[in-house]
Amino acid sequence: MAAEPEYLEDISHYAMSSAQDSVCSVEPGTAEDVGTILTILGSTRTPFGIKGGGHIMNPNYSSTTGVQITMSRFTSIEYDASTSSVAVGVGNVWDDVYEALMPYNVNVVGGRVSGIGVAGYTLGGGYSYLTNQYGLTIDNVLAFELVLPNGTVINVTDAAYPDLFFALKGGYNNYGIVTTFTYQTYPQGLIWGGQLIISGEYADQVNAATANFSNNVTDPKAAVITTYDYEESAFLISIILFYDAPTQPPGIFDEFLAIPTISYDVSTMDYLDLVLTEDVEISENMRGYYNTVPLMNITTPLLEALVSQLQYWQSALATDSGTIFSYDVEPFLPTILTHGGPSAYPWTRAERFLPLNIYFAWTDADDDADFYNALVATAANLTAVAVSEGQILVPTAPHYPNYALYGTSLSLIYGTALPEMEAVKETYDPQNVMGLAGGWKVPT
Structure with missing residues (x-):
């Protein structure tokens, strides 16, 4: 008998390699529904998965062969002007949130690519x-x-539950199921930005511009993402430019704008329009994994090594089914971690690290192991290059859990936060109900 469309949608994930055939799926509509479901699953020790947007690349992290809990009905977005905050249901993607907030001329600190779920x-x-x-x-x-594993629904704030508030900031599904986030909002007008597509033959100029931006631009309203790609054997570089005002100040992006382009789509636009710029459908319904290297600095020699890695793996896996090899370079200011307090991730705020994203995509399940091993190897190679430059903290720095490849040591995800996270786990989930779901699991 053919599976029902609702079930197929419930178990689907952005990457085919992250989806599994579940025994059944369930779509709770209220926090109380979630409590009932968790109570039943905990008492019967039934494995389950929790899916928000379904974009995580690691298999079994939001999927399961047991009961798939899909949070797609939690789509409320409620803005409160009196507190400059917005309550967002976990079934939303960031596109929905940005669109809902546009009439109020406010925004939240959220995802940069279309289709990313708010939950994970x-x-x-x-x-x-x-x-x-x-x-x-x-x-x-x-x-x-x-929703705690015993079915109780609580509102976790720093004042009411400081231990849980700390652990949930980076701690995923270890302590229960979140149904709503309340975010601080900020004024948001038109922005300046867009995408440049550049031929790989200009990689040297891109490397220089990206390194110079990372090390010299201090304006907090400016941001870039430089992505080096092989897509179907074509070496292309995408540069997303962002400035949080209708026009850019002179000089900040000049090096990027001086490079010849294949495609130029930069203008004054709404914030949501920038998020919709990147074509994410090209890799949808393929197989794929992420991996990451937490960099201290972005340098020209490091970017040259990155380009060499990109070219090597595209060639080495040419007989496999790979069609996308991608390295995303993401500069941020050294001050970004001063805006918040202690958190499970990153476990140290003494220094910020830059979350290099490595993404390979392919079509044939028989090639999964080849690409997994390649992602491990390329991250190790780039780590060695960073260390050789004097970035000695990189091997043991916090690895961004949204990019980290499964199999990464838990100590690299949570580090010195683990003992506190374990204590919180013992307090709120002594029966390890949440251990029945996949993900970065805190020991009990």
């Missing part, structure tokens, strides 16, 4: 175009509506 993105930390100004997304969460 927020619970893993959250880097944004607005991070230079306001910090990580978790630094801007005022409250979490949380």
